[in-house]
Amino acid sequence: MTLRTGPLKVRAQIFAGDEIAMGPGKADLLEAIEREGSISAAGRSLGMSYRRSWELVDTMNRCWAERLVETVPGGGRDRGAHVSEMGREVLALYRELERQLLGSAAGQDFTRLKGLLRDPPAPRNY
Numbered sequence: 844m845t846l847r848t849g850p851l852k853v854r855a856q857i858f859a860g861d862e863i864a865m866g867p868g869k870a871d872l873l874e875a876i877e878r879e880g881s882i883s884a885a886g887r888s889l890g891m892s893y894r895r896s897w898e899l900v901d902t903m904n905r906c907w908a909e910r911l912v913e914t915v916p917g918g919g920r921d922r923g924a925h926v927s928e929m930g931r932e933v934l935a936l937y938r939e940l941e942r943q944l945l946g947s948a949a950g951q952d953f954t955r956l957k958g959l960l961r962d963p964p965a966p967r968n969y
Contacts, residue, residue, distance in 0.1 A: 846944075850957060859907070862906050864902070868889075873912070873926050883897075913925055
């Protein structure tokens with residue numbers, strides 16, 4: 844979920860080295876995994892390929908101190924995926940960070956900046 848209020852769009856990304864450990868797409872994927880109980884089903888629900896979904900989960904699991912997504916392979920009743928306790932904590936903290944960043948839109952600096960925008964933009968000159 845990328846947050847937007849008026850002309851401000853907040854897209855927070857958290858890095859571990861050069862890897863994006865958490866961002867809006869990964870947070871959305873965690874929520875979908877929690878809802879769907881499967882990485883591939885979560886990816887499908889977001890319009891994401893099977894491969895891309897698994898790549899994002901792999902990146903998250905490698906970037907944090909503990910795995911954010913646990914998987915259970917096989918054909919048994921408990922197979923699939925779930926968001927770990929740490930995954931739920933990281934997701935909650937990330938969503939709170941997004942809300943705090945978006946809350947800064949009520950500040951004087953952004954209000955002044957917003958007042959300098961054209962709405963709508965001027966026509967193109969080409």
